[in-house]
Amino acid sequence: MSTLKAVRGTRDLLPPETELWNRIESTARTIFARYNFGEIRTPIFEDTQLFARGVGEDTDIVSKEMYTWEDRPRAQSDKAQSLTLRPENTAGVVRAYIEHRLGESGLLQKLYYVGPQFRRERPQKGRYRQFYQIGAEVIGPPSAGSESPLHDAELLEMLASFLDELGITGWKLLINSVGSATDRPRYIAVLREALRAVAPQMCGDCQRRAETNPLRVLDCKVPEDQPIIETLPRIADYLDEASQTHFAAVRAALDACGVTYEISHRLVRGLDYYTRTTFEFQVNNEEGGLGAQNALLGGGRYDGLSEMIGGPKAPGIGFAIGADRLVLTLEAQSGEISPTLADAYIAPLGESLNLAALVLAREFRRAGLRIEVGDGSFRLKKSFETGDKLARNIVLLGEDELQSGMLTIKNFASGVQTKIVREQAASALAAPHE
Numbered sequence: 361m362s363t364l365k366a367v368r369g370t371r372d373l374l375p376p377e378t379e380l381w382n383r384i385e386s387t388a389r390t391i392f393a394r395y396n397f398g399e400i401r402t403p404i405f406e407d408t409q410l411f412a413r414g415v416g417e418d419t420d421i422v423s424k425e426m427y428t429w430e431d432r433p434r435a436q437s438d439k440a441q442s443l444t445l446r447p448e449n450t451a452g453v454v455r456a457y458i459e460h461r462l463g464e465s466g467l468l469q470k471l472y473y474v475g476p477q478f479r480r481e482r483p484q485k486g487r488y489r490q491f492y493q494i495g496a497e498v499i500g501p502p503s504a505g506s507e508s509p510l511h512d513a514e515l516l517e518m519l520a521s522f523l524d525e526l527g528i529t530g531w532k533l534l535i536n537s538v539g540s541a542t543d544r545p546r547y548i549a550v551l552r553e554a555l556r557a558v559a560p561q562m563c564g565d566c567q568r569r570a571e572t573n574p575l576r577v578l579d580c581k582v583p584e585d586q587p588i589i590e591t592l593p594r595i596a597d598y599l600d601e602a603s604q605t606h607f608a609a610v611r612a613a614l615d616a617c618g619v620t621y622e623i624s625h626r627l628v629r630g631l632d633y634y635t636r637t638t639f640e641f642q643v644n645n646e647e648g649g650l651g652a653q654n655a656l657l658g659g660g661r662y663d664g665l666s667e668m669i670g671g672p673k674a675p676g677i678g679f680a681i682g683a684d685r686l687v688l689t690l691e692a693q694s695g696e697i698s699p700t701l702a703d704a705y706i707a708p709l710g711e712s713l714n715l716a717a718l719v720l721a722r723e724f725r726r727a728g729l730r731i732e733v734g735d736g737s738f739r740l741k742k743s744f745e746t747g748d749k750l751a752r753n754i755v756l757l758g759e760d761e762l763q764s765g766m767l768t769i770k771n772f773a774s775g776v777q778t779k780i781v782r783e784q785a786a787s788a789l790a791a792p793h794e
């Protein structure tokens with residue numbers, strides 16, 4: 361029988377790498393809490409219509425990459441429905457915002473999420489079909505100040521602090537403005553017109569996008585197309601005054617906070633809902649270990665998204681961090697992750713001491729120690745070998761130790777062996793504080 365494997369584009373995350381995943385997620389939670397965000401958890405699948413309307417029918421995500429199925433009714437109360445594994449989480453958060461009438465509080469909603477997303481893309485390093493995003497959204501009625509450029513800057517400043525806190529070096533922030541809901545169609549019309557002349561000399565994807573979604577041409581990475589793309593009209597020249605003022609205010613606030621950035625005219629991003637500010641944090645390839653996938657995270661404003669999916673006016677801005685790419689970058693920048701050693705390995709000297717070892721382990725664990733319990737059937741040599749792989753110390757538990765209440769502890773690194781009263785053992789075994 362052929363062996364079963366994880367499906368192409370998905371993978372198992374194993375220790376010790378999962379320790380890095382946990383560190384990234386807990387750093388995100390800590391930093392986001394400082395900016396007063398709360399966590400939201402939305403379902404992993406949604407009505408297909410949510411993404412078709414929110415993300416946009418012509419985007420690569422919706423037209424090619426979604427995992428969609430027809431859910432047949434199983435009970436009378438069920439309806440046949442087209443469902444989709446979420447390819448991103450902003451649409452789901454905005455759906456929840458509308459469904460729970462969060463705007464009625466009159467306050468801004470600051471929500472973050474952590475979880476898997478699904479896109480049927482061609483898998484490569486840093487690009488998977490099940491991948492993980494850590495994201496946040498600031499959304500609310502205009503009366504709560506949701507359109508203010510200060511939120512754009514605050515979010516970017518938060519992200520800079522997050523990457524710094526994690527220890528990611530050499531990151532670069534790119535920003536742009538894609539204008540208002542009226543600027544963008546004006547620009548797209550001009551771009552489509554300009555592409556008519558040059559598209560036949562471009563790659564197949566660009567030829568198709570020139571018609572279906574001209575903004576996507578600006579994302580093309582094919583080297584031969586780059587000189588042509590440089591000659592295309594720039595969105596900056598088609599922004600109305602309000603969008604220009606908004607963008608200038610974002611930049612001024614970033615300058616005031618000392619967050620450095622570059623303006624990238626080509627940063628239009630792949631989702632239809634973006635308006636005004638768009639941004640991306642990248643790491644350079646040599647430092648990041650990401651190969652072609654050098655975008656760590658991306659996001660932007662979506663002032664019309666709520667209305668696109670049938671909700672009230674609720675401007676917002678958000679981002680999604682590619683957690684898989686953060687892990688790859690941290691691994692490339694800080695080297696191998698070594699597994700965490702237990703504080704102690706308890707070696708019962710004989711099977712009759714197995715239960716006593718379990719009781720001792722319970723005592724230590726309740727005192728906060730990380731403990732591995734050995735096996736009384738092991739010879740002493742095997743206990744030492746196993747203990748050395750798993751823990752910093754070995755605690756020998758024989759009849760003598762049990763009777764006398766004195767434990768024998770050996771530290772593997774120093775080779776020092778000591779006898780210690782059982783009551784004091786836990787504090788002696790605790791990892792030294794750094």
Ligand code: AMP
Pocket residue numbers: 448479481486487488489491492493630655656657658659680681682683684685
């Ligand atoms: P997006 O939702 O397309 O704006 O992407 C936001 C971030 O998610 C990107 O900058 C990547 O870091 C990450 N990302 C998007 N697609 C994938 C994927 N297929 N595999 C891994 N990470 C991804």
